[in-house]
Amino acid sequence: MPAPKNTFKTALANGERQIGCWMSFAEGSVAEIMGTAGFDWLVIDGEHGPNDIRSIRDQLMALAASPSHPVVRLPIGETWMVKQALDAGAQNILIPMVETAEQAREMVRACQYPPHGTRGVGATAARATMFGSVSDYIQTADQEICLLLQVENRAGIENLDEILAVEGVDGVFIGPADLSTDMGHQGNAAHPEVRAVIADAITRIKAAGKAPGILGVSDEATQAYFDMGAQFLAVGLDVMILAQNARHLAATWKEK
Numbered sequence: 001m002p003a004p005k006n007t008f009k010t011a012l013a014n015g016e017r018q019i020g021c022w023m024s025f026a027e028g029s030v031a032e033i034m035g036t037a038g039f040d041w042l043v044i045d046g047e048h049g050p051n052d053i054r055s056i057r058d059q060l061m062a063l064a065a066s067p068s069h070p071v072v073r074l075p076i077g078e079t080w081m082v083k084q085a086l087d088a089g090a091q092n093i094l095i096p097m098v099e100t101a102e103q104a105r106e107m108v109r110a111c112q113y114p115p116h117g118t119r120g121v122g123a124t125a126a127r128a129t130m131f132g133s134v135s136d137y138i139q140t141a142d143q144e145i146c147l148l149l150q151v152e153n154r155a156g157i158e159n160l161d162e163i164l165a166v167e168g169v170d171g172v173f174i175g176p177a178d179l180s181t182d183m184g185h186q187g188n189a190a191h192p193e194v195r196a197v198i199a200d201a202i203t204r205i206k207a208a209g210k211a212p213g214i215l216g217v218s219d220e221a222t223q224a225y226f227d228m229g230a231q232f233l234a235v236g237l238d239v240m241i242l243a244q245n246a247r248h249l250a251a252t253w254k255e256k
Contacts, residue, residue: 001134011040022042040068041068073095086119098150160205170211206229
């Protein structure tokens with residue numbers, strides 16, 4: 001039995017737009033609820049959300065029956081973190097703060113078994129193989145892993161073409177908050193200078209045959225990124241969805 005077919009990776013390779021949402025609660029029950037919403041993909045945020053490998057695993061389990069594809073964002077691009085996430089059953093990995101082609105190559109190697117990569121061969125006892133029941137996992141896993149890299153500062157933008165030339169990278173995600181702050185606009189991703197850099201980056205990513213991704217935190221920003229051609233587009237965050245709707249509901253009825 002081979003590794004499960006990664007239809008999210010296939011959709012990106014085919015140029016299909018995938019609409020997603022961020023998950024920052026680090027709770028399996030919330031992930032299960034989000035999995036019923038109809039998003040194509042959902043980010044389990046290990047960078048800014050209070051996640052560890054156990055909570056990541058629990059959310060992967062909660063989404064197992066959902067049509068939404070989990071994408072695990074690690075805190076940083078470390079090989080041992082990639083290894084743990086993959087063995088826990090993740091097939092889609094998002095790496096923040098990638099600045100160079102060498103970092104990109106290191107992450108490609110981390111996602112592949114030897115002789116091409118550095119992934120440890122220990123998944124037989126892990127969830128990735130359903131505890132040994134996926135008999136041909138090691139022989140077939142590499143081609144089903146989807147590696148997405150975040151470029152979110154001036155150094156990454158400067159080296160974007162070299163990063164895009166690295167084989168084994170499926171997509172590049174532009175981080176507008178970090179990028180705008182690094183450009184001197186303190187999180188103002190709507191600044192015309194920042195928007196111009198984002199639009200140019202999305203164009204270059206698509207031209208290189210990779211999938212461009214981004215997160216919009218307002219309807220205006222999301223529409224702008226949609227029009228730019230973002231392919232895997234996150235349209236909100238679970239924490240903000242709850243907070244904004246709860247505040248609106250409270251205000252609506254307290255004003256009556």
